[in-house]
Amino acid sequence: MSRQLPEQESASTPAFYHELVDSTEKGFAFRQRYWLRSYLGYTPVRDALPNTTHYALAALQYSSIIPKLITQNVDGLHHKALSSVWNTAHKQERILELHGSLHKVHCSHGHVMDRATFQDRLSAANPEWKTYVDELEATGQRPRTNPDGDVELEGIAYDSFRVPECATCLAENRHNSILKPELIFFGESIRQDVRDRSYADIEHCSRLFLVGTTLATYSAFRLLRHALELKKPVLMLNIGPTRADPLSGLEKIEMSSRIVMRDAVRAVLGSRVDDDPIIERMLRSGVVQPPSEDD
Ligand SMILES: [Zn+2]
Incomplete structure (x- = not known):
């Protein structure tokens, strides 16, 4: 994000x-x-090709650890990281592009x-x-x-x-x-169905994991606020200040996702990584880029 x-x-x-x-x-x-x-x-x-974070998240999506993903990105790279395992309908059901495509x-x-x-x-x-x-x-x-x-x-x-x-x-x-x-352009509202679906995804989730976002846009920030109001556990992985910093009730890790995500996913999935060649391949895939300021 x-x-x-x-x-x-x-x-x-x-x-x-x-x-x-x-x-x-x-x-x-x-x-x-x-x-x-x-x-x-x-x-x-x-x-454009997905990076290692896209693939690490794809491994969690594919393993159903992350049942729903909401992205502020418009580049379609989350979809691309899953293109060999999920069809279009499945990707549309599991990935919500908050700001379009x-x-x-x-x-x-x-x-x-x-x-x-x-x-x-x-x-x-x-x-x-x-x-x-x-x-x-x-x-x-x-x-x-x-x-x-x-x-x-x-x-x-x-x-x-x-x-x-x-x-x-x-x-x-x-x-x-x-x-x-x-x-979504300057002056344009997010479609009502997208907005409704983003709220529903937050309401149905057991916890929220935020990756690489400062939540500068209100459309994303209000989803976090909604999750906190519903007392959902929230973990944020991001470097630098974010709009969420004054809020209480969320845990924040100040690290680059590009550095820690693969290892974190390996730890979460344990033996499933070696047992499933698709997951194993995902955790070896992705463009390796140096961490950027907002990563
Ligand atoms: Zn027409």
Whole structure:
């Protein structure tokens, strides 16, 4: 849970979401810019691999020690760590993406498509930009990206980029190019069903384990507060100050998850690690990264 978004449900947040779904000329230009950046930045998002913490948590999920996982991450890496053992429906049932996912796109009428499919549609609509992306990939170059998969560009004209219309809307005789990724943006509320499910997960759990989050977003913080109100035992693994620090009733370990998680999971699972080749493999998998500040 390392990704941090600004507080979600405040009326004073910047109007980024409103620009993205704006049906005027201005909104059209905004989406052109947004989707061009996203188009160019998609390859590293698509190719990102889970780290050792993702796999250690996956081992606990697979062993049913962690029946439900709520993540603030939007990169889909918790899903990827379980891709060889769980199908899509199983992953959706066990993992809740509180702030959405980079891997889905939806139109303003609620039609959803896979981000990879949308990438193909963007390529088809913009052959000249596809050539540019192909060249980048062929030479091993990558545009500079931020964690959202957005690209920093200089001197590139956005107005040549074409955002395709939603195919489902088109089949219903409606022109609609108001498409956005299934992410929570500035000024956008978390969907009611996601919010309800996050509360239900907290209410049904026997205990809560928080990994790598400062709980800067209110949507995550209020779940912790709810767990404490219900007298659930809470353990937090995080380095540095967090929004939860003034609260009483939780235990905190100031260590990097990337350093301790594998060994901790080995200790929890004991002989199951050697008895189950899937768990054993999970605890050997994952990109090893140096601990970061918010890890
Ligand atoms: Zn549509």
